[in-house]
Amino acid sequence: MTNPLQALGRRALEVLRGLGHNAYFFGDLLRNLPAALRRPYLVIAQVHAIGNLSLLIIMASGLAVGFVLALQSYYALVTYGASESLGLLVNLSLVRELGPVVTALLFAGRAGTSLTAEIGLMKAGEQLAAMEMMAIDPKSRVLAPRFMGGIIAMPVLAVLFSAVGILGAYVVAVQLIGVDAGNFWSIMQNGVDVWRDVGNGIIKSFVFGVICTFVAVYQGYEAQATPEGVAHATTRTVVISSLSVLATDFVLTALMFTH
Amino acid sequence: MTFGYDASRTILNDVSLSFRRGKVTAILGGSGCGKTTLLRLIGGVHAVRQGSVRFDGEVVDARDKEQLFRLRRRLGMLFQFGALFTDLSVYENVAFPLREHTDLDDTMIRDIVLMKLNAVGLRGAAQLRISEISGGMARRVALARAIALDPELIMYDEPFAGLDPISMAVAANLIRTLNDTTGATSLIVSHDVQECFSICDYAYLLSSQGRVVAHGRPEELNASDDPEVRQFIRGEPDGPVRFHYPARPLAEELGVKA
Secondary structure (H helix, E strand, O other): OHHHHHHHHHHHHHHHHHHHHHHHHHHHHHHHHHHHHHOHHHHHHHHHHHHHHHHHHHHHHHHHHHHHHHHHHHHHHHHOOOHHHHHHHHHHHHHHHHHHHHHHHHHHHHHHHHHHHHHHHHHHOOHHHHHHHOOOOHHHHHHHHHHHHHHHHHHHHHHHHHHHHHHHHHHHHHHHHOOOHHHHHHHHHHHOOHHHHHHHHHHHHHHHHHHHHHHHHHHHHHOOOOHHHHHHHHHHHHHHHHHHHHHHHHHHHHHHHOO | OEEOOEOOEOOEOOOOOOOOOOOEEEEEEOOOOOHHHHHHHHOOOOOOOEOOOEEOOEEOOOOOHHHHHHHHOOEEEEOOOOOOOOOOEHHHHHHHHHHHHOOOOHHHHHHHHHHHHHHOOOHHHOOOEHHHOOHHHHHHHHHHHHOOOOOOEEEEEOOOOOOOHHHHHHHHHHHHHHHHHHOOEEEEEEOOHHHHHHHOOEEEEEOOOOOEEEEEOHHHHHOOOOHHHHHHHHOOOOOOOOOOOOOOOHHHHHOOOO
């Protein structure tokens, strides 16, 4: 009877210790952000690197999601004679949910893994240790600019995803199916609120940017300095980021869009 | 001082070493005896369990980040495989500490970087990428980076490991020359006895239990009668340091009766 209790207690302590370490690391990273901002060229280089890494997959996915969303929504709406609402449905789906969430999931898989592997390999190659011995804090020089770069890149990528998705939906709905173009755009214009819908979508993607980039840099920095250690850290980045994004999305949606 | 990464295992056991200013001191010992750990303790990467580490009279406190960074600006370290930044060129690697710690303009940085690269014979390789240089060259670039800020103490972690005979001789010669020309104190961690003895002024020999077995000038250690010192210096496969890892008798393990 004692052993399962002990095991449970040990596991609970491990989880608490892990959460505490994460929180401490996050605070440390935030403390180093001003130093990173004082050297904007480091942050700009990271926005460029992270943004570029994910741009192609984000645009392609946005287009594909736009195509499918328009097609599926049209066949569902036309049954009820509501096909004129297609533009609004597509837009709200993209800017409120699909844009931020799918972008974050793709970001975790593409840029997040790349960040983790890069930092993990720097650790394995003793580059981070060399920096520390040069009296340079790797959190300030390596992690903070990447963290900042990810936070800036994510909302931009999410906006691009939604924009390309809407264009994709336009192509399918207007050009292929024959929905009236004026109707497609005007109902969108009337039904979408810049602050409530687009603004909240951007806030969501900002939060997801913080989550995904933090998980990526944390896993890279804490990775065991071996090939297996870096591989496991990369996998953990995708799993933890994805689950965290989905859970946070539910909470944010409940807070933002519940009447 | 005494140190272990966890309570169950002691890496360095009640050792006392001192390194004289302006001299080249070698720390010799087999793999896993705590040589590299010793360098990390001097750099304040870990805190000692008992005792203290002093740098120029000041106790190194691994928890005092401000003090550590101040002390580390006075020392340079050459890592075993160079630890060069693979996303930067040879030139930018050497310029890195200068850009981070000084307000020098680009012209001044260029002059210093080229002088340091010239000192290690790699001025012509300044624009190469790290992936384009050999292991021996990487070690020399790392050396140029380690001396970029003219440190008072230079620590070399296995500077001869994995090098061909020519590169090894070049590295040894560089360490001695740089020490003599800059007046810095050099600390070499290695298991390459002959190469170290050819350039060092003093040497410590550590045992696999993390104790100091012997210390003295190279000629004194060469003349030592201590079986462990003799085994290590001559590279004998068996002796006080056993060839076999502790195990049950072979006959017992195989279930064979004599």
